[in-house]
Amino acid sequence: MGRAKLPRKSTTIDMTAMCDVAFLLLSFFILTTKFKPSEAIAVTTPSSVASKVAPNKDFVLVTIDKDGKVFLTIDDKQKRELVANSLNTTKNLGIDVAKFKAASFVGASFSGLNSFLSVSEENRKGDVLKGIPCKDSTDNELVVWMQAVNEAYAGAKMDLLLKGDNLAKYPSFKGVLTAFKKNNIQKFQMVTNPENAPVGSELYKKSMSGEKQEN
């Protein structure tokens, strides 16, 4: 009995189409990726389930690094100028406004501010700087800074962000909170890394049922 021979089919697949798709996706992801600019102050933020993306322009950012040192970043250059001018008049600091406007962040006490501004931008690194003193309740300079910022933003909406390092101790966080409270700032946002709600928790059930998250 002769058996009908099954024709042997080749196992070779044409990879061209797959290659096309792969590189299409690749170019998409390359184009959408935004690399973090290298930051002068190294901060590892904790993660939270908050899903709202942090504003990335026109913000006022208070950074707490791992040693609890506090730095202030004002994104808007016009506001920086206003802040510098108001500090010059109220505190008589004699800040070089042009230099202050160029500085991406401040991290020095009022007495050390001029020497801070005389250092070039590349050499201002978080690990060398002292930060704005705010741990002590009697000598909380951030209160004055926030007051000046508040004045500069009078009437306009301010996106106040707080970015803290995992290892920062609570007293510096508390110092920052005190500075906010003293200036009647009750609303701010904390920068965190995104994280999914734990499976089975109430928030998880809520998001599964399609309810919108508030924060």
Next chain:
Amino acid sequence: MAELDTSGGGHKKGPGVKKGKKLSTRVDLTPMVDLGFLLITFFIFTTTMSQPTAMKLLLPDDKVKPEEQNKAKESGALTILMGADNHIYYYEGQLKNDASNFLSASYNGENSIRDVILKKKAYVRSIATDPNDPEHDLVVVIKPSQYCNYKNVIDILDEMSINVVKKFALVDIFDIEEQLIKKSDESAVKP
């Protein structure tokens, strides 16, 4: 897998006729696809990582007179205290004089603070008087000590949104509580 086709066509010509070598134009694309997907995975991971999120926090107004402040019912109050080295403690209602209701918990795993919050929530629901708002009385008071770090505070605030606790407050710690935490922290280090 795709392979280079080198057979070069199998028709036979007459004897003595030399085959003109026909090179196939087909190239093996497998390594290229591999590389492509490797890069895709890389870029997928980097895109998600560079998008920080923001968590909202509203601070209470300190200037409000004590009489006008919201009072918490003792039965619905849960106080969470954070100590050094990721230690966490809690007590329900008011702290007893002998500190017998001062208990310890952990951030995750066994005896986690999430279970404590959920248990409290269930309890508040069971004794609720208003059926429309059964969780009205639940208030979580968060008291970070000077030994805990920023991550601990964020973790607890996050726990509030994970467990959908509507009322919580970040409050300054009392001296007596701070001493209790210090004592418990020290005893926890020892075996």
